[in-house]
Amino acid sequence: MTKTIGVIGGMGPAATVDFFAKLLEATPAERDQDHLRVLIDCNPRVPDRNAAIAGRGPSPGPQLADAARGLERAGADVLVIACNTAHAFAADIQAAVDIPLLSMIEATADAALAGNRSRVGVLAADGCRRAGLYQRAFAERDVEALFLNDAAQQDFMQLIYRIKAGDIGDASRRAMERLAISLNARGAQAVIAACTEAPLVLNADTLATPVISSTDALVARVVAFARAG
Amino acid sequence: MTKTIGVIGGMGPAATVDFFAKLLEATPAERDQDHLRVLIDCNPRVPDRNAAIAGRGPSPGPQLADAARGLERAGADVLVIACNTAHAFAADIQAAVDIPLLSMIEATADAALAGNRSRVGVLAADGCRRAGLYQRAFAERDVEALFLNDAAQQDFMQLIYRIKAGDIGDASRRAMERLAISLNARGAQAVIAACTEAPLVLNADTLATPVISSTDALVARVVAFARAG
Numbered sequence: 367m368t369k370t371i372g373v374i375g376g377m378g379p380a381a382t383v384d385f386f387a388k389l390l391e392a393t394p395a396e397r398d399q400d401h402l403r404v405l406i407d408c409n410p411r412v413p414d415r416n417a418a419i420a421g422r423g424p425s426p427g428p429q430l431a432d433a434a435r436g437l438e439r440a441g442a443d444v445l446v447i448a449c450n451t452a453h454a455f456a457a458d459i460q461a462a463v464d465i466p467l468l469s470m471i472e473a474t475a476d477a478a479l480a481g482n483r484s485r486v487g488v489l490a491a492d493g494c495r496r497a498g499l500y501q502r503a504f505a506e507r508d509v510e511a512l513f514l515n516d517a518a519q520q521d522f523m524q525l526i527y528r529i530k531a532g533d534i535g536d537a538s539r540r541a542m543e544r545l546a547i548s549l550n551a552r553g554a555q556a557v558i559a560a561c562t563e564a565p566l567v568l569n570a571d572t573l574a575t576p577v578i579s580s581t582d583a584l585v586a587r588v589v590a591f592a593r594a595g
Numbered sequence: 596m597t598k599t600i601g602v603i604g605g606m607g608p609a610a611t612v613d614f615f616a617k618l619l620e621a622t623p624a625e626r627d628q629d630h631l632r633v634l635i636d637c638n639p640r641v642p643d644r645n646a647a648i649a650g651r652g653p654s655p656g657p658q659l660a661d662a663a664r665g666l667e668r669a670g671a672d673v674l675v676i677a678c679n680t681a682h683a684f685a686a687d688i689q690a691a692v693d694i695p696l697l698s699m700i701e702a703t704a705d706a707a708l709a710g711n712r713s714r715v716g717v718l719a720a721d722g723c724r725r726a727g728l729y730q731r732a733f734a735e736r737d738v739e740a741l742f743l744n745d746a747a748q749q750d751f752m753q754l755i756y757r758i759k760a761g762d763i764g765d766a767s768r769r770a771m772e773r774l775a776i777s778l779n780a781r782g783a784q785a786v787i788a789a790c791t792e793a794p795l796v797l798n799a800d801t802l803a804t805p806v807i808s809s810t811d812a813l814v815a816r817v818v819a820f821a822r823a824g
Contacts, residue, residue, distance in 0.1 A: 379619050385638075387612045396760045398607040400640035407669070408615075410630035415624040436669045440636070531625045 367507060369592040371401040372442025374433045375461070376410040377449035378530045381562035381581070385448040388585045393593075402592050405440050407433040415451040416523070417495035428459035438463045446470065447587050450490060450560050450580055454497035470584040475503035477583040478558055481576075485510040487549025489542075489568075490560040492523055500560055512554050518545055531561040539567045550575050598821040599632040600779040601671025603662045603688070605639040606678035607759040609729050610791035610810070614677040617814045622822075631821050634669050636662040642805075644680040645752070648722035652778025656684040667692045675699065675817050676817035679719060679789050679809055683726035699821060704732035706812040707787055714739040718771075718797075719789040723750055729789055741783050747774055760794040768796045 371389070375382030376507050386406060393570030395401045412430060430452060434445055435580045447453060453471050458468045478486050488500045488511050495513060496499075504511040514545045515524055542564060556576045559565045572578035600618070604611030615635060624630045636710060641659060644691045646652030663674055674696045674803060676682060682700050689696045707715050717729045717740050724730075724742060734738040743751055754770050775786045783804045799806035 369687070376627065376632070379630045383612065383616045383619060386635075388614065390608050390612060395639075397756065398605065398639040398641075398643075398759055399689040401605070401637075403605070403640060404608075404635070404637040406615075406633070406635040408630075408633040408635070410624075411632060412627075414628075421765070438671055440665045504758045527626065532626055594817075 369443035370405060371588055371592055372434070372437030372440070372445045372465070373404060373406040374430060374437065374445060374452070375406050375438060375448045376408040377412055377415065377452055378563060379408050379410050380530070380532070380566060382406065382408045382448045383410040384434050384566055385562065385581050385585065389538040389589065392585050392589045401590070403441075405437050405442050405582035407437055409417050409433055415449065415454065416491055416493035418449070419454055419496050420552055425455070426452065427455040428442055431458050432457050434459045434462045434467070438465050444468060444588065444591055446584055448581070449562055450499065451497070453499055460562055465584045468584065468588050470580050471499045471503050474558060474560060474578060474580040474583040475500065475507055476576050477586070478556055479507055479509065481555070483509060483555040485512060485553050485555055487546065487552070487557040488560045489522060489549070489555030489557060489564050491512070491547060492519065493528060494560060500558070511546060512549055512552055514548065518548055521545065526561060529566055534567050539569055542567045542571065543572055546573055546577065596698070597631055598672035599634060599670050600817055600821055601660060601663070601666030601669070601674045601694070602633060602635040603666065603674060603676045603681070604635050605637040606641060606644065606681055607792060608639050609635050609759070609761070609795060611635065611677045613706060613795060614810050614814065618818065620820045621814050624745050632670075634666050634671050635657045636666055638662055641681075642677065645720055645722035646681065647818070648680070648683055648725050654684070656687035659684050660690065661686050662693045663688045663696070667694050671696065672711065673817065673820055674695060675813055677810070678791055680722040680726070682728050684811055685724060697813065697817050699809050701726045701789060702816040703734055703789060703807060703812040704729065704807040706815070707785055707807050708736055708738065710711065710784070712738060712784040714741060714782050716741045716775065716782055716783030716786040717789045718743070718774060718778070718786060718793050720747065720755060723789060729787070741778055741781055743774060743777065747777055750774065755790060755792050759793055763796050768798055771796045772798065772801055775802055
């Protein structure tokens with residue numbers, strides 16, 4: 367019997383749809399009944415994670431813990447969060463439930479290790495950077511994490527909020543590509559889309575180095591976990 | 596305060612992703628927090644609806660009722676089912692909860708009324724036809740419902756199960772288009788994609804008459820309901 371996956375989502379909702387779609391694509395299935403059961407709490411009312419981490423807004427921790435409890439009660443055997451930055455509150459979430467929370471940060475950092483890389487670029491939101499999530503994950507793996515410089519990081523955050531507003535057109539795609547290329551130019555052997563809005567516009571085909579999607583990395587990990595039964 | 600939408604899904608999962616994606620697109624939003632909260636139980640293990648209605652398998656009624664109760668307990672204010680055929684078990688579902696269940700069949704039949712139509716084509720699965728869901732809805736509205744002839748209906752069901760297996764390529768698109776055109780040829784003033792797998796491959800642009808998607812009709816109804824607060 368496979369496990370039921372609980373998804374804490376809504377940060378943003380389009381990233382949750384993307385995660386859900388990729389979860390299906392990654393599940394070998396010939397008929398409905400071969401697919402995994404997935405419970406999703408897409409709650410876009412969770413307070414802004416970046417504002418909270420910067421000390422400019424309320425913590426989303428209690429609402430994320432509530433979502434975790436609700437998913438466990440509804441039958442989830444394992445939890446995931448379809449948002450990198452929200453992993454700053456992973457301890458609040460794990461403390462609220464008895465089922466495991468699979469980390470998007472760990473799954474992504476492990477995926478980035480392939481190919482013996484020593485330096486990777488990380489496209490991450492302000493809150494994710496400030497909370498040190500990827501810095502810690504890569505320090506443990508002895509890989510250097512390169513982040514955008516200050517001006518580019520401001521552009522990145524504006525772009526993320528534009529994507530959240532639904533703008534995933536060519537201009538957004540080109541802007542994300544330019545930011546990724548700036549990390550390549552500084553020696554990144556791969557670029558990590560470490561914000562779940564990034565894969566909505568990042569086209570790996572036009573970059574000189576691989577793009578590692580945090581969404582895909584977590585999908586692969588949770589599908590393997592759920593199918594292990 | 597907007598209402599929280601509970602989605603009974605998984606029939607099939609790709610149709611649930613499609614419903615979820617269209618729900619987001621239909622919600623006016625500039626930032627995450629403008630979106631509606633959506634709870635989804637994507638449970639592909641629900642027994643086959645068509646087999647049950649034909650008397651060849653167990654009823655999905657109890658599992659659908661369980662999903663409804665779980666979504667209500669998790670905070671849903673209103674329920675929808677992202678599957679037309681499963682509406683044959685709507686009474687079981689409604690009896691299990693105190694919150695309203697908005698009907699995809701009613702929403703779609705209302706959408707089809709626009710333009711003073713007297714005859715509409717209905718692409719519906721065997722179980723949906725056998726349960727008389729659209730026949731009743733159109734009889735109440737004094738509109739003639741045209742269904743596929745027997746041979747075409749068999750092709751349609753094979754196509755639906757192919758789509759459920761992930762085949763949404765050009766051959767599937769052309770096959771669905773041919774079926775829709777056969778209804779046009781018999782005088783249908785519009786064709787209703789009355790199975791949530793149909794909009795995954797039906798391209799309205801190439802038909803002589805409008806295509807009415809049951810997914811879009813329910814999305815429009817539930818977004819209006821939830822935003823009415």
